[in-house]
């Protein structure tokens with residue numbers, strides 16, 4: 001079995017391309033990019049954070065494994081041959097757990113991480129969301145760091161437009177508008193949103209990917225300063241930047 005740790009667009013694309021019957025149906029013809037080695041089951045794993053997640057094709061399991069020990073057990077119980085960690089660049093814990101569990105269980109691990117944003121001049125880089133909260137160069141803040149980190153801004157006097165997929169839980173900033181929305185977003189849409197709320201600073205994680213970059217282009221056009229939270233470091237596992245790289249690796253990992 002191949003286990004894909006998911007929750008991202010790349011994880012869904014990888015699942016689509018390694019679940020042969022789905023790939024064939026989607027294209028109307030056999031998916032020639034899917035090597036013949038992918039005959040075994042493929043299971044995608046989601047954390048279960050959102051109530052109606054975008055589901056990948058094929059088998060899906062939802063919920064935590066129970067830390068490193070639980071994941072080691074799961075890998076053994078399910079005869080997993082290879083793990084692809086295609087989680088979000090800021091999902092630090094599951095990535096660390098996958099590295100440790102795969103090491104313990106002797107299962108090959110690949111990390112699939114899309115590249116970060118192409119840096120633009122004038123961006124302010126910080127090491128954490130907490131640091132971003134301490135150094136906001138504006139009063140009307142467009143916050144796109146997700147609901148899990150919202151508490152870091154709870155003591156801030158600024159006004160916030162906070163966009164996320166699921167409703168947040170306290171603590172929240174006192175002056176806040178919550179916008180529940182899931183991408184992709186367009187540059188025109190982001191321009192309209194930022195103009196209408198008179199945004200004067202954008203805070204983002206260095207998530208990377210085209211799906212979330214429209215806000216950066218809108219900020220550039222409007223001359224709005226951007227605060228970018230750096231990614232956490234990766235464990236020393238083999239890493240690729242795209243789904244093609246993951247498919248090549250799976251072909252040689254004997255999955």
Ligand code: NAP
Nearest residue numbers: 006007045046047064065066067087088090091092093094
């Ligand atoms: P995290 O802090 O790294 O993980 C916390 C715990 O959630 C893990 O220890 C694990 O529980 C469980 N978990 C996380 N991802 C899992 C997965 N794919 N399958 C099964 N269990 C998982 O993760 P997070 O930052 O809360 O992110 C949760 C999920 O949302 C990830 O799958 C990620 O790809 C996606 N996501 C995250 C962000 C972000 O900004 N962090 C943005 C978009 C999407 P156990 O220890 O019990 O195994």
